[in-house]
Amino acid sequence: MKNKSTPQKNLDGSEAGKSRPISVTEKIGDFRGRIPLPPKCDTTTSDEVLIRTAQKAKGKFRTRENFLEKLIAIDSEIWNVDSDIITNEETEEFEVTVPTNMAQHVYNTIQKLRIPCDVIQESVLNIDIDAFPGTRRICLRVARFGEKFKRFDAKLQRLVDPPELGKPIKVHPGEESKNIRLELSCSTRYAVKYCLTNGEKYTEDVLDDKGNVLHRAGDVIWSDYCKKVQVRTPCEDQPPPPALEPKAGGKIGIHLPKLPPNAQHLTLWLKRDKEGDPSEDFKVFDYLTKKIVGKDGRAIPIWDFGRYVELKLEPDVEYTVKYSLMQNDNWHKSSFETSAKTMPLQPCTL
Numbered sequence: 015m016k017n018k019s020t021p022q023k024n025l026d027g028s029e030a031g032k033s034r035p036i037s038v039t040e041k042i043g044d045f046r047g048r049i050p051l052p053p054k055c056d057t058t059t060s061d062e063v064l065i066r067t068a069q070k071a072k073g074k075f076r077t078r079e080n081f082l083e084k085l086i087a088i089d090s091e092i093w094n095v096d097s098d099i100i101t102n103e104e105t106e107e108f109e110v111t112v113p114t115n116m117a118q119h120v121y122n123t124i125q126k127l128r129i130p131c132d133v134i135q136e137s138v139l140n141i142d143i144d145a146f147p148g149t150r151r152i153c154l155r156v157a158r159f160g161e162k163f164k165r166f167d168a169k170l171q172r173l174v175d176p177p178e179l180g181k182p183i184k185v186h187p188g189e190e191s192k193n194i195r196l197e198l199s200c201s202t203r204y205a206v207k208y209c210l211t212n213g214e215k216y217t218e219d220v221l222d223d224k225g226n227v228l229h230r231a232g233d234v235i236w237s238d239y240c241k242k243v244q245v246r247t248p249c250e251d252q253p254p255p256p257a258l259e260p261k262a263g264g265k266i267g268i269h270l271p272k273l274p275p276n277a278q279h280l281t282l283w284l285k286r287d288k289e290g291d292p293s294e295d296f297k298v299f300d301y302l303t304k305k306i307v308g309k310d311g312r313a314i315p316i317w318d319f320g321r322y323v324e325l326k327l328e329p330d331v332e333y334t335v336k337y338s339l340m341q342n343d344n345w346h347k348s349s350f351e352t353s354a355k356t357m358p359l360q361p362c363t364l
Contacts, residue, residue: 063113263326
């Protein structure tokens with residue numbers, strides 16, 4: 015019977031053929047083949063929301079000043095001449111960034127101009143990296159689930175698409191760690207990794223077994239990448255609004271935004287507002303009967319439902335619509351509300 019061989023030990027106690035994470039206090043002369051410690055990551059939602067018009071609002075209002083004038087006329091407490099509205103010339107849309115606690119009020123005033131809007135809240139990913147002693151640069155890469163890694167550009171403070179290489183993060187003498195703050199999409203899974211360099215360069219070409227050049231003389235020597243860390247960004251504090259599409263015969267199409275992956279059930283809420291009639295409370299779309307009922311309607315199972323539903327409603331009536339989601343067996347805050355008026359019935363023509 016053959017004896018079981020024991021792994022060969024290096025002088026530093028590690029097994030031969032295996033790299034190991036290096037302590038940040040360990041003195042390192044050569045970074046090649048070294049594996050840094052995994053980064054520490056935590057996520058939260060941004061405290062601001064971007065509200066962006068859709069359907070080329072600039073074409074309707076011509077200028078930012080005209081758009082703002084209309085908004086001030088609707089609510090001068092929310093809007094004033096100093097309101098920071100940005101004109102995106104490329105998309106021909108107006109954009110405004112507001113605190114989350116003001117977002118619904120701001121959104122409501124824009125809705126009164128019959129302009130559809132996108133409401134976007136991003137998440138904040140904080141990445142803490144412990145660097146080797148002597149580190150001069152960090153190359154940080156982040157990948158959305160199912161996509162290729164992108165590099166973080168320290169000058170632009172954002173991820174850049176290939177073939178852009180991105181400017182590495184500079185580490186000053188004496189610094190032992192770095193914190194990087196990234197704004198990313200909510201309800202999304204990401205992978206994070208990085209490598210380090212102390213600025214040393216290869217003195218001659220490095221070839222593989224087939225003679226192909228892996229590194230040229232003068233190239234910067236980088237460590238190996240650390241072990242990838244996976245993070246999932248949180249959901250929005252308040253889900254974005256649905257898009258409403260009035261159709262002939264009093265019908266209204268409801269387009270839902272992309273839903274988070276852990277969404278289980280959805281409740282559609284509708285409020286009728288007809289001139290001359292008393293104000294009504296929100297009612298529920300019942301999934302089984304396909305009717306608008308009181309607050310005891312049955313929720314829509316996400317797995318049996320797309321992102322579009324069409325309802326037959328009363329013609330020539332204003333409806334306000336919102337939805338709420340069940341995630342991980344808990345109901346969450348309702349979405350932003352949005353309004354639209356159903357079309358009047360058209361007389362039949364012979």
